[in-house]
Each structure stands twice: as structure tokens, then as C-alpha cells.
Amino acid sequence: MQSILKLSLISRYSVFALCIVAALLIPFTQIDQPLNFVLVALFVVLSVIGIFDLIQTRHAITRNYPVIGHFRFLFEAVRPELRQYLFESDSDKLPFSRAERSLVYQRAKNDPDQRPFGTILDTYANGYEFIGHSIRPAPIQDPQSFRITIGNEQCTKPYSCSVLNISAMSFGALSGNAIQALNRGAKLGGFAQDTGEGSISAHHREFGGDLVWQIASGYFGCRNPDGSFSAEKFAAQAASDQVKMIELKLSQGAKPGHGGILPGNKVSPEIAETRGVPVGQECVSPAAHSAFSTPTEMMAFLARLRELSGGKPVGFKLAIGQPWEFMAIVKAMLVTGVIPDFIVVDGSEGGTGAAPVELSDHVGVPMREALLLVHNTLVGAGLRQHIRIGVAGKVVSAFDIAAVLAIGADWVNAARGFMFAIGCIQSRSCHTNKCPTGVATQDALRQRALVVPDKAQRVANFHRNSLHALAELLAAAGLEHPSALRPHHLARRVSANEIRLYSKLFPYLTAGELLSGDSPHPFYRQSWDLASADSFAINELRQVN
Numbered sequence: 389m390q391s392i393l394k395l396s397l398i399s400r401y402s403v404f405a406l407c408i409v410a411a412l413l414i415p416f417t418q419i420d421q422p423l424n425f426v427l428v429a430l431f432v433v434l435s436v437i438g439i440f441d442l443i444q445t446r447h448a449i450t451r452n453y454p455v456i457g458h459f460r461f462l463f464e465a466v467r468p469e470l471r472q473y474l475f476e477s478d479s480d481k482l483p484f485s486r487a488e489r490s491l492v493y494q495r496a497k498n499d500p501d502q503r504p505f506g507t508i509l510d511t512y513a514n515g516y517e518f519i520g521h522s523i524r525p526a527p528i529q530d531p532q533s534f535r536i537t538i539g540n541e542q543c544t545k546p547y548s549c550s551v552l553n554i555s556a557m558s559f560g561a562l563s564g565n566a567i568q569a570l571n572r573g574a575k576l577g578g579f580a581q582d583t584g585e586g587s588i589s590a591h592h593r594e595f596g597g598d599l600v601w602q603i604a605s606g607y608f609g610c611r612n613p614d615g616s617f618s619a620e621k622f623a624a625q626a627a628s629d630q631v632k633m634i635e636l637k638l639s640q641g642a643k644p645g646h647g648g649i650l651p652g653n654k655v656s657p658e659i660a661e662t663r664g665v666p667v668g669q670e671c672v673s674p675a676a677h678s679a680f681s682t683p684t685e686m687m688a689f690l691a692r693l694r695e696l697s698g699g700k701p702v703g704f705k706l707a708i709g710q711p712w713e714f715m716a717i718v719k720a721m722l723v724t725g726v727i728p729d730f731i732v733v734d735g736s737e738g739g740t741g742a743a744p745v746e747l748s749d750h751v752g753v754p755m756r757e758a759l760l761l762v763h764n765t766l767v768g769a770g771l772r773q774h775i776r777i778g779v780a781g782k783v784v785s786a787f788d789i790a791a792v793l794a795i796g797a798d799w800v801n802a803a804r805g806f807m808f809a810i811g812c813i814q815s816r817s818c819h820t821n822k823c824p825t826g827v828a829t830q831d832a833l834r835q836r837a838l839v840v841p842d843k844a845q846r847v848a849n850f851h852r853n854s855l856h857a858l859a860e861l862l863a864a865a866g867l868e869h870p871s872a873l874r875p876h877h878l879a880r881r882v883s884a885n886e887i888r889l890y891s892k893l894f895p896y897l898t899a900g901e902l903l904s905g906d907s908p909h910p911f912y913r914q915s916w917d918l919a920s921a922d923s924f925a926i927n928e929l930r931q932v933n
Contacts, residue, residue, distance in 0.1 A: 404438035404454040407431045468816065483737070484804065484814060488784045492808035495853035496846035516881040519790060520889075522866030529868050531855030532578065536798050536871065538633060540774040543729050544699030547598075547632045550579035551858075551870050552789060552851055555780045555801035556602050556637070556705070558586025560659050561740075561818070562807075563835035565843075566827045567591035569810045572840060573847020574598060582801060585637055585673065588625060589662040595844075599630050602705070603693070604637040606673040608663035615672070617679045619696055621664070626697035633730070634693050636686075638677075638706040641738030641752055641781055654821075656830065683720030683921050691726045703730035703775075707738070708758035709751075711765075711911075712926060715919035718769050723921040727774045731766075732801065733758045735781030740818075755781035756795055760894055763796030768902030768912060784808070786857035794873040794890055809850040810843040 411431035414424060434455055441447075441454035450457035463470075487508070494501040509516060539546025554574060559567045567589060574581045574597035582600040583592055587609025592599060603610065603622070610622035626634060660667040680686045686704075694702040708714055721727055735755020740748075753761070759779050766772040779792050780801040789800045804812070811825040818828040826838035862870065865877050875890035882888050895909055907913040920927040 400453050403456040404435070404441075407434040407438060407455060411435050482814075483782070484784065484808075489808055489814060492784055492805055492850060495857075496809040496850040498849050498853070501853070501857075512881065512884065514881055514883060517787075517791060517878060519787070519861055519865055519878050520876075521864040524866055526863045526866050526868050528859050528863040531852065531859050534855055534858065534870050536776060538703075538776045539701045539729050540727055542727055543694065543701050545701070546729075547580075547701050549633075549776075549799055550577075550851070550855075551793070551799045552854060553579045553600070553778075553799065553801050554581040554806050554847075555803035556582040556584040556600075556635075556640075557803050557807075558584030559589040559591055559662055560586045560654075560830070561828060563823075563826055563829050563838065564589070564591040564658070565835045565838040565840055566807075566810055568594050568840045569838065569843035570806060570847055571595050571597040571599075572844035573806075573809075573851070576844060576848035577851040579851055580632060582635065586659075587662050587664070588628075588631070589658070593630065596630055598632045599628075600633045600635050601626065601631045602635045602637050604673060605675070605677045606663070606671070607679075608665070611664050615674075615678070619692070622693070623696040626693075626700065631697070631700065633701040633703070634697050635730075635732060636690060636693065636702070636704040638704055639709070639734070639752075640705075640740065641707040641734035641736050641755070654830065659830075682923055683716045684724055686717065687720045687724040687726040690728055691724075701729035703728040703732065705732035705734055707734045707736060708753040708761055711761055711915040712918040713924045714762065715765055715916050716921060716924055718765050718771065719919050719921040721771060722769060727771065730776040730778060730798075731762055732778040732780060733762050733797075735759075735779070737781045738803070755779055756792065759792060759795055759797055764895070764897040764909075764912060765902070765916075767899055768897040768907065768916070770900040770903060772899070786854055786861050789854070789858055789870070790861050790873060791878060793870050794875055794878045795894065796875075798871070806847060806850065809846045811838060 408431075411428060411434075414427050414431065417424065419427065437458070438454035441450040441457065444451065447457070449460055453460075491501055493499070511518075534551045535548050536551060537546050538549050554570050557567075557570075561584065562570075568591045571581050571592055572595040575595050580598040580600050581592070583602050585602050585604030585606060585608060588599060588601060601609075606615065607617045609625055610618050612618045625631065655663075655665060655668055655671050657667050659665075659671075663671060665671045677686075680689045690702050690704065694700065706714070733755065735758055736752030737754055752758075759777065762777060763772065766775055766777075776798040777796060778799045778801055779797045780803065782804070783789060783792070783800050783802045784805040792800060807827055808814075810827055812823075812827045813825055815824050817823055821829050821831055823829040823831075823834060826835035829835055858870065862868065862873070865873075867873065867877070875894060875896065878890045879887050880890070880893055882893070895912075897907065897909060897912060901907045901909075902912060902916045905913075907916070918926045
């Protein structure tokens with residue numbers, strides 16, 4: 389036992405001991421003087437580090453393994469890069485696989501995106517999905533025709549919207565150059581950019597691309613000094629021809645039910661001007677809105693936004709949590725007669741620069757289930773024909789688009805896909821202000837690396853090539869427009885010997901069945917009974933234990 393302990397001690401301190409011995413003996417060797425000096429200095433420094441390791445109390449590793457223990461921290465620091473470049477397989481999703489990222493890069497650069505020698509996917513694995521083709525394929529349509537009109541009877545300025553647009557990303561979260569590249573790309577490609585809650589910056593206005601102005605709980609760009617909503621400031625900004633739609637943000641998929649704080653040292657004069665907050669002071673995004681507190685009040689607020697914007701399409705974005713809360717909003721639509729023009733459903737797989745791990749991993753409903761709830765509730769309430777539905781959450785390929793359109797969406801928003809198009813390499817350092825490609829940073833030198841004209845063209849290329857791929861998918865299925873996709877067009881493997889169509893995999897309500905009170909779908913019927921137009925809380929008179 390003693391010999392084992394001695395060997396352990398020798399191995400733990402051997403490198404430290406060698407550093408001391410080398411520092412003492414090298415001066416007496418015949419090595420050339422300059423090299424001799426360098427080596428002595430090196431080993432003296434390492435010996436001092438080893439002595440410090442022995443007496444420090446913070447790190448157990450280096451206290452037990454002086455000098456050599458530092459290699460553990462070095463390898464840990466470069467582990468993500470080593471994994472990404474050397475050890476990650478094409479299908480590992482962290483959160484996007486190499487194959488998904490490569491697809492975006494190729495389409496953004498107009499490089500060939502064909503895959504030789506067959507699929508690398510396991511077509512017999514549970515969860516494998518595919519679209520059923522037709523024996524009589526349709527002609528491939530012009531992707532520029534893949535648009536939908538957003539705006540119901542209560543809207544006087546409807547918007548013709550592409551089925552693929554840039555999802556909400558704020559200036560502040562992204563660099564000014566990134567915002568400019570995205571907006572210029574949207575202008576080139578004829579699609580829209582969501583501003584995110586950080587409001588409309590000078591970078592959004594630079595090239596005149598279509599904007600969806602997002603209004604969140606901080607009311608940035610339309611707030612009074614006390615943080616409340618300012619109707620005058622909102623009307624002034626909403627009057628811009630560049631603003632095509634108004635989106636009220638209730639919650640975000642990556643961190644639902646959570647506000648945010650931008651530290652004062654990050655509130656630059658440019659960000660302060662954009663958001664309407666004081667320079668250098670902490671900028672708070674509350675978890676909840678102050679302009680309304682009940683579903684009916686929310687409808688009144690949406691009606692006010694529509695009026696103040698001059699009749700532009702108005703809707704809201706949310707991540708689904710408690711189903712009866714969304715159903716309460718739908719009941720408020722029926723009670724007040726105020727019908728939003730659109731709803732954007734954000735899935736829990738959505739991304740953000742930084743969020744508490746528990747919220748990202750374990751809070752909120754995934755996008756497809758959330759979409760199904762929203763679509764079915766609107767159908768069951770007899771409102772689906774008046775309201776368009778957009779979705780966001782890990783969309784990068786044409787099949788991703790087709791899948792959610794088949795479930796019930798009208799259009800798709802993508803954030804990280806467009807970030808890849810402007811150079812993001814998924815370094816996952818968005819929260820450090822040290823983004824290596826200049827996408828998610830306010831460091832002027834780092835964002836200088838992002839050249840706006842080049843990356844803007846890549847944004848337009850990615851959009852165009854993705855919709856062309858969608859056109860080919862639709863043609864193979866015998867369809868001519870994305871709006872023709874239905875649940876029966878797609879299928880999923882659910883076991884080794886069973887495949888189900890989406891139409892059999894998911895429950896679908898019939899028009900108005902929630903209003904009749906005898907829906908054959910217990911979950912929807914019970915949740916509808918728990919909802920009240922007057923409150924986001926459970927209707928306790930009908931609460932079911």
C-alpha cells in the first residue's frame with residue numbers, strides 16, 4: 389500500500405519536480421546562451437506556478453496536480469471547438485447538426501446542396517418523417533408566388549407575406565452589421581424581418597426592407613419615461629411605410645414567462661436611442677405587460693394598436709404554456725369581437741442569446757404541439773379562417789417548412805437559419821459579446837468582420853434556394869402552393885413496423901365544435917371550460933380536479 393501511495397505522489401508531482409530540476413540544471417549545460425536563458429525563464433515560471441498551485445485553495449485539481457493540472461482547464465476550454473471540428477458527427481444536433489448548418493451555408497453561397505450516394509438518415513428509426521409523393525407530380529411553381537395575405541376584415545392595410553421570413557432578433561442581441569445584412573437581404577428577396585423587442589434601429593432602416601415591429605413588455609421605441617406604453621410614440625413609428633405589421637409579444641419560446649435585463653454598461657447611446665431608454669442605465673424587460681391584465685383588455689389593446697397604426701395587420705406572438713390561457717384569449721376574441729390578423733407560435737426549442745438553463749430545457753410547449761393547439765382552438769372556436777398562423781422554432785430546411793405547414797401553419801419564421809446564412813458558426817458564445825463572426829456582438833472590431841453587402845446576398849440566396857427546394861417538394865407531392873399542404877401529405881414512423889399519416893397522428897377539431905359544448909376531444913373540451921375571457925386564471929367554477 390505504501391509503495392502505491394509513493395507511486396501516486398511521484399506521478400502527481402513529477403512534472404512540477406521536473407520543472408524545478410530543469411530550472412536548476414539548465415544553466416550548467418552547453419546550450420547556446422539565448423536558448424539557455426529562454427528555457428531557464430520558462431521552467432522558473434512553471435516552477436513558480438507549481439508552488440502557487442500547492443498553496444492556493446480554489447482549485448483542487450491543481451492543488452493535487454501542480455502545473456500539469458492546468459492542462460485540464462485548457463482542454464475543457466477548447467472542448468466545444470474540438471468536438472465541433474473533429475469529433476461531432478453529421479447528425480449530432482447541438483442544437484443544429486453539421487448537416488443542417490452545411491445545408492444553410494451551401495444555399496446561402498449558391499453552392500451545390502445535393503447529397504450523393506443516398507440518405508444518411510435511418511429511414512427505419514422511430515420519428516423518421518417523409519412527404520408522400522404523387523404518381524402525377526405537379527409542375528414546379530415559381531417560389532416568388534409562395535405568399536399569403538395577412539389581414540382580415542378588420543384590417544385596412546393587409547400585407548402580402550412570404551411563407552419564409554426572418555424571425556425576431558433585436559438590435560443589441562445582434563450587431564448593427566448583422567441587422568443591416570438581414571434587412572438588406574430581406575429587401576433583395578422580398579420578405580420580412582421581425583425587429584425583435586429591441587424596436588426599430590437605424591440599422592433596420594438603412595436599406596428599407598419590410599419590417600414586422602414587435603412590441604414587448606418593455607414597450608421599447610414607444611414608451612414613456614416610466615416604462616408605460618406611449619400611444620403617440622407608437623403612432624409615429626408605426627406610420628412608416630417600412631413597417632408592414634405589428635406584433636405584440638406575450639412570451640418567447642427560449643425563456644417563456646421570463647423577463648430580461650440589459651446591464652447599464654451595455655446600454656450604448658445607439659441602443660438607448662433605439663429603445664427610448666437612458667444611456668448607461670439598466671434596461672428592464674418585465675415578465676408581463678402593464679398595458680393590460682386580462683384577455684379582454686388585451687383585445688382592446690390590440691384594437692388600439694391597429695387603429696394607431698392606420699389599420700395595419702396586428703397580431704401577437706406567444707409560447708404556449710397553460711392551454712386554458714390561450715383559450716381565454718380566444719374567448720375574449722368572441723366576447724369583444726376584436727379579431728387579430730395573425731398569431732405567431734414560438735416553440736420551446738427556440739433560441740436566445742442567453743437564458744436560464746431550466747427555462748430553455750424544461751419550460752414551454754414544443755413548437756409542433758403548440759401549433760396544433762393554436763390551430764385546433766381557432767378551428768373549434770370558428771375563427772381559423774380570419775386569423776393567419778406563423779411559427780418559429782428550429783426551421784432550416786424546406787422539409788421543416790413543409791412539415792409545420794402541413795400541421796396547420798400559414799407561414800414560417802426562422803432566426804438561427806438566417807444567422808447561419810450571415811456567418812454564424814454555432815460557437816454558442818452569444819452572451820459573451822465575443823462572437824467570432826461578428827453576428828451576436830456589440831464589439832465594433834468583431835462586427836467589422838461581417839461585410840454587409842456579401843452577407844445580405846447570402847440571406848437572399850438562402851431564402852430563394854430554400855423556397856425553390858420547397859417548390860420541388862410540393863411538385864413531387866402533386867401540389868402547386870404551400871397552402872395546399874394538409875396533414876395527410878406527410879407521415880412519421882412511430883415504430884419498427886408502423887407508419888402514420890399526420891392526419892392520423894394528430895387530433896384535429898372540426899369547425900365550431902368547441903362552441904357546441906360537446907367536443908369529442910376531452911383535452912380541448914376540458915381546457916375550453918377552464919378558460920374565461922375575463923381572466924388568464926382558471927375558471928374555478930368549472931375547475932376539474
